[in-house]
Amino acid sequence: MKSAFSTPSNRILGFILALTILVFIQTLSFDFAGFDDMLLITRNPTAQGLSLQNITAAFTTYDPELYVPITLLSYQVEHSIAGLSPWIYHLTNLVIHLLCTVLVFIVFRKLARFCVSKNDAYYVAGFVALMFALHPLNVQTVAWAAARKDSLSTLFALLSIALFLQYKESNHKKLWYWSIGFFALGLAAKVSIVLLPFILLLASKMHLEKSDRRSLVPFIPYFALSGIFGLIALGGKQQQLSTLTLTDTILLGAKSTYFYVQNLFTPGHLALFYHHTGEITLLKPTFYFPMIIILLMIILAAVSYKRQRHITFGILFFFLLLLPTFFNFWKNGFIDIASDRYAYLALSGLTFSIGIILIPHLKYRRTAGVILGVVLAGSSFIQTRIWSDGETLLRATLRNYPDSTHALMNLGVTMHEKGNSESALALYDQAIALDPNLAPAYLNKARVVAKTGDIKEAIILTKKSISVISSDRITTPDELQAFFFLGVMYEQVGELEKAFLAFSDATAYAPESSVAFFNLGVMFQKYSHPKEARDAFNKAYALEPKGLENRYRLAAVEAELGNLPFAILHLEYILKKDPHYEQAAKHLKALRSSR
DSSP, X not given: OOOTTOSHHHHHHHHHHHHHHHHHGGGGGOOOOSTHHIIIIITOGGGSSOOHHHHHHHHHOOSSSSOOHHHHHHHHHHHHHHTTOHHHHHHHHHHHHHHHHHHHHHHHHXXXXXXXXXXXXXXXXXXXXXXXXXXGGGHHHHHOGGGHHXXXXXXXXXHHHHHHHHHHHHOOHHHHHHHHHHHHHHHHHOGGGTTHXXXXXXXXXXXXXXXXXXXXXXXXXXXHHHHHHHHHHHTTOHHHHHHSOHHHHHHHHHHHHHHHHHHHHOOOSOXXXXXXXXXXXXXXXXXXXXXXXXXXHHHHHHHTTTTOHHHHHHHHHHHHHHGGGGGGSEETTEEBOOOGGGGTXXXXXXXXXXXXXXXXXXXXXXXXXXXXXXXXXXXXXXXXHTTSSHHHHHHHHHHHOTTOHHHHHHHHHHHHHTTXXXXXXXXXXXXXXXXXXXXXXXXXHHHHHHHTTOHHHHHHHHHHHHHTSOSSSOOOHHHHHHHHHHHHHHHHTTOHHHHHHHHHHHHHHOTTOHHHHHHHHHHHHHTTOHHHHHHHHHHHHHHOTTOHXXXXXXXXXXXXXXXXXXXXXXXXXXXXXXXXXXXXXXXXXXXXXXO
């Protein structure tokens, strides 16, 4: 009877998977890292429990800028099983990564067989899978619970590619249908795989197929899905699209792409944030050198197309998966040129081309593979440890990038939450010294100062935060908090006129924000100005008709003003959307009994 590891495929995969488990099993004891973990999981009601309301919310909302319903659904399932215990989220990430590794091996073995011998194809696929499973750049995607959207979309994308390749070989229509279905699930996990149809076209070219109109028919559903989900995704990216120019995006895209290529070969100084500061111009070497490298890669892809399509395929695979991430550079006032998880699958294109070129000429490939695996596993094991909790992660980021104002601010928040106000203030001062126009740093410092009882100084710092907010772009939700905090501070010292002015200024700075009008309405309602409150809530309602809390407030002021039919309509709507909204149910019952 043959052993399970008697074939090259099983031996190679078994070695890779064993190393991968050894590296990442430690994540099961990790805490949440914070940041997007809070946004997507720990402080996100939509992710907490599997219910009709949460499922509906997952498919009808952004996160706040990405459309990721399948990812949110996975969190809902986990929460239903183990609540907010971090281990289950990390375990799921590890399982997904292991499945992705197997699929990377299968997909690239199929692709390699068009270019090299069957035996060489095993080792090419093994090299690609080894780099995918254990490269330090991919640690973030596995170790960070909030990176689920990247690994889950990759899993479905790989299933779609594998089934499509099998369909091309067998012509079984069911495989094609399943491939389309998995592509749709991948887009719903994260739309970053939106250019996958072009990869499938390139994969067909690996068969040396001739193109005609009939041969393009199978690709139509893929492109249709890309168009639909692409339009949905744009709805959450309005601020990013309006902040950076096309030239900015191209130059930052070149710098970003070069970052990933460089770190493929020398993965040092990895961190949570990679900020760009200063002018964005082609005249700087940080931009023109990456542009030269990218142009050379494009030229190589073009000249290789006729005789060495595997090189063209690998390079374009890399670019096509990376291109959608260029819409993510601007985030809440910061420009991030890269994030490790964005290259999760993309780098496999480059490693495929490298493997096809090198492995057929490599004499001691098994020995080289074992050495490479051990080196990668050791590096990734060390890199994984920095994800044990938020503070460890931020301190590791600051060791590599001591001038990262974003890391300094977030570490300051962490220290404040732990009760270490002195350290928090020192970190905020460091961030302000590096960037005197960093509005959130002044606000965060004001919050710490206010807790000490120095309201006067907190007001001064908050006003400074507002004064440095950029006027040439849309005000971010974080920046709006400065207006609300200023209003609360004035309210605490009894200066109500100034408090109302602060909340009113928020609506002037951000007339597109329903939150700004909602908070202004709450202030009017609190101090018995029902007509003004109704006007504010109506504006908030116009901007966000689905906001249930705003609807409830609007119902309350309508009732106060004697407009009971309108109040009842709002309350009925709320209970239709959320039958468990107890306050609305009690209020509705009281209004009906009073008629």
